[in-house]
Amino acid sequence: MDLITTATSRDESDRDAPVALLPVGSFEQHGDYLPLATDTIVAGLIGREVARRYSVLLLPPITISCSHEHAGWRGTVSISARTLHQVVTDIADSLAASGVERLVIISGHGGNYVLSNVAQEASVSGPRVAVFPQGQEWHQARQDAGMETDGHEDMHAGELETSLLLAYCPEVVRPGNESADWTSERPHLLTLGMAAYTKSGVVGRPSLGTAEKGVRAMTSLVRTFASTYSLMTE
Numbered sequence: 001m002d003l004i005t006t007a008t009s010r011d012e013s014d015r016d017a018p019v020a021l022l023p024v025g026s027f028e029q030h031g032d033y034l035p036l037a038t039d040t041i042v043a044g045l046i047g048r049e050v051a052r053r054y055s056v057l058l059l060p061p062i063t064i065s066c067s068h069e070h071a072g073w074r075g076t077v078s079i080s081a082r083t084l085h086q087v088v089t090d091i092a093d094s095l096a097a098s099g100v101e102r103l104v105i106i107s108g109h110g111g112n113y114v115l116s117n118v119a120q121e122a123s124v125s126g127p128r129v130a131v132f133p134q135g136q137e138w139h140q141a142r143q144d145a146g147m148e149t150d151g152h153e154d155m156h157a158g159e160l161e162t163s164l165l166l167a168y169c170p171e172v173v174r175p176g177n178e179s180a181d182w183t184s185e186r187p188h189l190l191t192l193g194m195a196a197y198t199k200s201g202v203v204g205r206p207s208l209g210t211a212e213k214g215v216r217a218m219t220s221l222v223r224t225f226a227s228t229y230s231l232m233t234e
Contacts, residue, residue, distance in 0.1 A: 004044075005051075018055070018100070019055075019102045021057065023047040024107055025041065026065045026109040026111070027077045028067035030161065031157040033180060034161060034162065034174075034177070040108060042164055044061050045168050049218055053225075062087065064078070065111075067109070069189060070193070081114040085114050088118050092128070102232040104131075107132070130228050141221050142217065144216055147159050154205055157202045158206050166211040178206075184198060
């Protein structure tokens with residue numbers, strides 16, 4: 001799917017990008033029709049499309065992260081928030097040692113709450129690490145794409161993720177999204193996990209997903225990245 005850069009050290013020296021992009025995904029259940037690697041694919045796609053428009057150093061993705069709310073579904077793998085914090089911090093420090101002082105984390109998994117802490121801690125003395133997309137960018141992407149759901153109703157394996165994969169790598173989407181809609185309130189998600197609220201692993205409306213919506217959502221994300229890029233290159 002062309003989601004890992006093949007640039008050489010010479011390429012990056014010539015580019016001399018002021019900002020690096022680190023896609024962070026996950027390896028967790030996404031129902032019966034989307035792959036375990038969905039969040040990594042989404043983060044990688046956003047990173048790839050952003051890198052086509054902005055001067056950035058695109059890094060390979062982190063593919064396993066904090067998916068503890070999906071524990072119990074076969075195939076889901078997690079690392080601790082402490083480990084993810086340390087890995088991202090080490091990457092930022094390594095980049096700085098080679099002259100790239102700014103890092104934008106491309107977040108494909110909403111359960112990685114610790115990424116916000118990494119950015120806050122690293123940026124005490126000025127912008128050094130940022131997280132993109134955040135809630136407002138995802139909301140804008142849904143609006144620009146003409147999606148019928150919001151981020152609360154369509155939390156996982158729903159209209160948004162299905163649309164992005166149908167648009168950019170439809171070969172990984174298996175039959176079944178058309179009849180997999182399931183919505184639920186989740187008042188104790190952090191303590192009970194997803195299994196308390198869905199048997200299929202889906203919380204959202206994947207039947208509404210289309211490739212056209214996926215393209216429009218991605219176009220929106222690439223456009224709204226301009227604000228983060230401007231902040232990190234001032």
